Amino acid sequence: MKPSILVARAVFPEVIERLRQHFDVEDNQEDKVYTADELASRLQGKDGMFSTLSERVDQALLASCPQLKAVCNMAVGYNNIDVDAASRAGVVVTNTPDVLNETTADFGWALLMAAARRITEAEQWLRDGKWQKWRYDSFVGADLHGATLGIIGMGRIGQAIARRSTGFGMQVIYHNRSRLAPELEAQANHARYVGREELLREADHVVLVLPYSPALHHTIGEAEIALMKPTAVLVNIARGGIVDDAALIRALRERRIAAAGLDVYENEPALNPDFLTLTNVVLTPHIASASVATRLAMANCAADNLIAALTGAVPPNLLNPEATKGK
Numbered sequence: 033m034k035p036s037i038l039v040a041r042a043v044f045p046e047v048i049e050r051l052r053q054h055f056d057v058e059d060n061q062e063d064k065v066y067t068a069d070e071l072a073s074r075l076q077g078k079d080g081m082f083s084t085l086s087e088r089v090d091q092a093l094l095a096s097c098p099q100l101k102a103v104c105n106m107a108v109g110y111n112n113i114d115v116d117a118a119s120r121a122g123v124v125v126t127n128t129p130d131v132l133n134e135t136t137a138d139f140g141w142a143l144l145m146a147a148a149r150r151i152t153e154a155e156q157w158l159r160d161g162k163w164q165k166w167r168y169d170s171f172v173g174a175d176l177h178g179a180t181l182g183i184i185g186m187g188r189i190g191q192a193i194a195r196r197s198t199g200f201g202m203q204v205i206y207h208n209r210s211r212l213a214p215e216l217e218a219q220a221n222h223a224r225y226v227g228r229e230e231l232l233r234e235a236d237h238v239v240l241v242l243p244y245s246p247a248l249h250h251t252i253g254e255a256e257i258a259l260m261k262p263t264a265v266l267v268n269i270a271r272g273g274i275v276d277d278a279a280l281i282r283a284l285r286e287r288r289i290a291a292a293g294l295d296v297y298e299n300e301p302a303l304n305p306d307f308l309t310l311t312n313v314v315l316t317p318h319i320a321s322a323s324v325a326t327r328l329a330m331a332n333c334a335a336d337n338l339i340a341a342l343t344g345a346v347p348p349n350l351l352n353p354e355a356t357k358g359k
């Protein structure tokens with residue numbers, strides 16, 4: 033008998049077909065976002081789950097699904113999963129690193145450029161029929177070339193963002209849990225390691241790429257924003273909760289920083305409605321990794337992990353080796 037899995041959200045049909053070669057698959061191609069109770073009920077008797085960042089996998093869910101052996105997230109981030117609780121329950125957890133680095137870095141730049149050069153604000157104005165004449169100061173924004181780029185979170189995506197800055201003749205400063213090896217700093221446009229406060233003070237623009245954990249909640253709040261230059265752009269492609277959205281809204285409204293480019297929000301998809309009243313923020317719906325090729329690669333990576341996990345192999349992107357001792 034094949035192991036049984038739940039694919040918790042809609043995914044590429046070819047990936048479902050691939051999974052069907054190995055598993056009895058319950059899919060969700062109508063893409064309903066399950067409540068916690070619905071998810072627990074769908075997972076009854078299932079050996080594995082192909083999850084996304086929308087499914088909360090906590091102690092309560094794990095306790096209600098004793099047969100579950102693997103949760104394979106189609107995302108590099110896995111703050112939707114209580115990995116310690118999964119390990120205690122003997123449930124292996126995997127993510128999809130690497131395949132999205134370059135696409136996500138591209139998107140970080142897209143947000144930075146759009147916010148610095150006021151692209152969405154100008155487009156909206158044009159679409160509203162307001163363009164009657166050219167003016168010397170219409171939608172003047174900030175230059176990126178020659179500026180100092182501050183990157184907080186210098187993992188693989190942060191480094192890919194830094195590499196792209198060479199074409200803009202920028203200097204890169206970064207802050208990270210630990211300093212990179214000298215050869216990685218050299219590849220990342222000779223990025224210079226600095227303290228977080230120094231970065232916020234010195235950077236012309238700041239990009240956030242750090243993973244979320246409760247200890248990093250509101251890493252950027254009122255006090256941190258106060259250190260930034262009034263001409264600075266803040267880009268968040270990390271996770272909601274890294275930034276205190278209410279503090280950022282106040283700062284943008286009072287023009288204490290120039291602009292922001294945001295792909296992630298506290299409580300998304302229910303973002304703070306005050307964002308919608310601001311013209312100096314570019315807002316996108318958590319799509320930094322959303323190129324066709326990369327989303328397909330992420331889905332296949334999650335499928336590879338699930339196939340390995342439920343056929344006795346070590347999944348390529350295992351996050352909790354300790355779990356394998358459990359079941």
Ligand code: DGY
Binds near residue numbers: 321
């Ligand atoms: C990730 O992979 O963590 C992204 O945020 C989802 O695309």
